Amino acid sequence: MNQFEKKIFQSTQAAIKELFDLDLTEADLAVETPRDKSLGDYAVSVAMKLARTLRKNPMEIAEPVADKLRDMVQEAETVTVARPGFINFKMKQDALSSVINQVLDAGDKYGYNDTGKGRKVIVEWVSANPTGDLHCGHARNAAWGDCICRLMEASGWDVLREFYVNDAGNQIVMLGESLVSRYFEHFGKEYPLPENGYHADDVKQIANQIAERDGDKWLEADPKERLEYFMAEGKELELKKIERDLNYYGVTMQSWMHETFFYENNKERINACLDRMNELGLLYEKDGALWFKSTDYGDDKDRVLRKSDGTLSYLTPDIANHVYKVERGYPFLVDLWGADHHSYVTRMQASLKALGYPEGTLAVDIIQMVRMVEDGVEVKMSKRTGNAITLRELCDDIGVDAARWFFVSKDVASPMDFDMKKARTKDNDNPVYYAQYAHSRMASIARNPEIPEFRREETYPLLTDEKELQLLKMITEFPSEVGACAESRKPSRMTEYIVSFVKLYHSYYNSCKVNNPDDPELTNQRLGLVKAAMATLKNALYLVGVSAPESM
């Protein structure tokens, strides 16, 4: 809630208490915005909600409440009642324009809010296997998750960005084998490339890298030792590449949690979990394997934790991973997984529930699949490498800003066709440039030598144009919008805000000139508005991971 919504909420709450002796919470009494702007800036619909309990016509309830509110909400110019029972508030100009100085004071921090209340959260995302380059599917996950982190951080959450490295499974063995094969190939020798190995070009490059660095000494080495070495080296080099590509994409991880970490010290963390589960009677043996009775916690079948060959299933160290997150002092966990792993959600949550962690400890957001499309036809392979299009290729092709914008602006709940041709065009088919262009125009005014330097004022009473009032209102709503985006973990809502904000600004730009040499006072106040709008837009673009150019 912004300052006006808060005031309206509290006043209405008090008025209802006084008139009807009813205690209303935020849930009962949402402050809304009227669809038609001419009705007012804000609205409450309590009268309709109370109609049944009070056995009265909504209009009869609204009238006396509105009478009280007229005195209580001094920031409102008018408080009116409209059928079927809405109470509408139109704010005073000086109340709206006071936001300018608030923005100027907050600067880069404008939009920051305390809805997170300092709570701690670990967001785990991307978490690609370290066996190859990040591709376009990861790009959607990476952009979305990064924006969630930015939004939550701006909303007062204490966020830790974590990447879970799946380095304990068979795929790392395959990576090692594939590298050995390519290493031999480098020296003109034969070594079988495994059937399920990694045949892509990037694996070959890593093998060559090792060959050039270490020479041919591994050709004659002990096969077991050699494989160990190539597995470890391969993983490290793949991870470095992943980190480099993520950074290029504007994503920075703060923590890399390795699956193998949980195998260290005789699997002490894993065993601790298994012991706890055993004590709670959640486990049983069958067919030589150890099972978790996950069906007791909503799963559709029980899950194997230790296979009959004695090795652990993927789930087991991952339970330890999630428990460890909580033990490190993070009571709230967010994971972002691809749609192909959605069935895993239930068993992970069942595990935490069974171990006694409160419901809602782990939130899993599922990212639906991405199809790369060009001219309406799916592009499965990159022309260059013959493999899936990589994140890096995508960024080189269409630019980081455009890539991130496209991924973030669409809700991840639906599968997505990413049209590369559209993303590539730098015309108005592409909303990124529409938004960035607005920022450039603002910057251009801010540096216009014909306009005298901005002088901060106590009030800005000359900003009375309808579009100016709307801009002020949107700027006022920015912090609560950030909070709402963080709460719902939907960055796409922020791109929606940005688009409507810059649309309003472009429209304003076209109808009102800032520079009025014959009216220096109006010029200065409009300049203040532009500066506030510019700071707001810059911060909004930052939150979706897109740059705010001063010129383009």
Place this chain on the structure above:
RNA sequence: GCGCCCAUAGCUCAGUUGGAUAGAGCGUUCGCCUCCGGAGCGAAAGGCCGGAAGUUCGAGUCUUCUUGGGCGCGCCA
């Protein structure tokens, strides 16, 4: 067969957690530079929200059924 997700304008998508006449961009049609950046602005046409029933003052939003699509259903990771 079972489970999760999705379906809104010709196309791509929003829809403030159940509110007022369902919005935007693209595309189409018509206008706007003697004026701070035309990568811009203004206007028009285009919908009954896949279908059916229900819940209530009120449903694109919630429930059930149904149709179509995506993704899963391993002692893989």
